Amino acid sequence: xxxxxxxxxxxxxxxxxxxxxxxxxxxxxxxxxxxxxxxxxxxxxxxxxxxxxxxxxxxxxxxxxxxxxxxxxxxxxxxxxxxxxxxxxxxxxxxxxxxxxxxxxxxxxxxxxx
Amino acid sequence: xxxxxxxxxxxxxxxxxxxxxxxxxxxxxxxxxxxxxxxxxxxxxxxxxxxxxxxxxxxxxxxxxxxxxxxxxxxxxxxxxxxxxxxxxxxxxxxxxxxxxxxxxxx
Numbered sequence: 001x002x003x004x005x006x007x008x009x010x011x012x013x014x015x016x017x018x019x020x021x022x023x024x025x026x027x028x029x030x031x032x033x034x035x036x037x038x039x040x041x042x043x044x045x046x047x048x049x050x051x052x053x054x055x056x057x058x059x060x061x062x063x064x065x066x067x068x069x070x071x072x073x074x075x076x077x078x079x080x081x082x083x084x085x086x087x088x089x090x091x092x093x094x095x096x097x098x099x100x101x102x103x104x105x106x107x108x109x110x111x112x113x114x
Numbered sequence: 115x116x117x118x119x120x121x122x123x124x125x126x127x128x129x130x131x132x133x134x135x136x137x138x139x140x141x142x143x144x145x146x147x148x149x150x151x152x153x154x155x156x157x158x159x160x161x162x163x164x165x166x167x168x169x170x171x172x173x174x175x176x177x178x179x180x181x182x183x184x185x186x187x188x189x190x191x192x193x194x195x196x197x198x199x200x201x202x203x204x205x206x207x208x209x210x211x212x213x214x215x216x217x218x219x220x221x
Binding site: 033037042043044050055056057058059088090092093098099101102103105106107108 | 145147149150155156157158159161162163173200202204208209210211212213214
């Protein structure tokens with residue numbers, strides 16, 4: 001069974017631009033959750049989508065948004081990039097959701113904002 | 115103050131030692147995850163708990179919801195167990211992470 005795939009692996013953007021990251025879950029998994037990891041703040045929860053609906057949301061500004069498609073693939077968008085958005089962005093898929101089944105993480109997208 | 119506190123921050127052990135990593139949280143949670151992150155960033159989910167105890171190989175995780183505390187134990191530790199271990203609690207549709215425990219197991 002293929003694992004969770006995140007694309008791209010690396011991304012360099014300029015402050016003020018926007019970026020879209022993609023996450024393809026394990027086949028059959030309906031939940032995709034997104035996380036930001038930085039050396040200063042550690043891991044932080046962004047949001048979770050389940051069957052195309054946002055189910056859970058962390059404490060991030062509205063510049064961070066996401067969506068999930070009918071095939072469970074998910075995208076995360078960050079608009080008006082700031083230097084502080086430089087981070088490793090991870091997604092995880094699970095069968096029944098973050099509170100009900102184990103998480104399977106992708107390898108992440110490393111975003112650098114200059 | 116972080117809502118999820120892990121201890122210790124850093125831990126060095128000799129191969130074969132029994133290891134305990136603790137996770138305490140100040141808010142009510144419905145479930146808790148233990149994660150392992152190796153150098154290079156890849157994260158593996160070890161356990162998801164909402165009560166009691168789970169065992170997988172040399173790893174054991176326990177949780178006491180009333181006392182707001184969870185522990186991860188590693189028996190017969192091995193250098194390949196060297197990694198950062200992170201606990202994460204699910205609370206009111208949000209997930210809060212501990213800062214992680216960096217474990218180094220020396221041969």
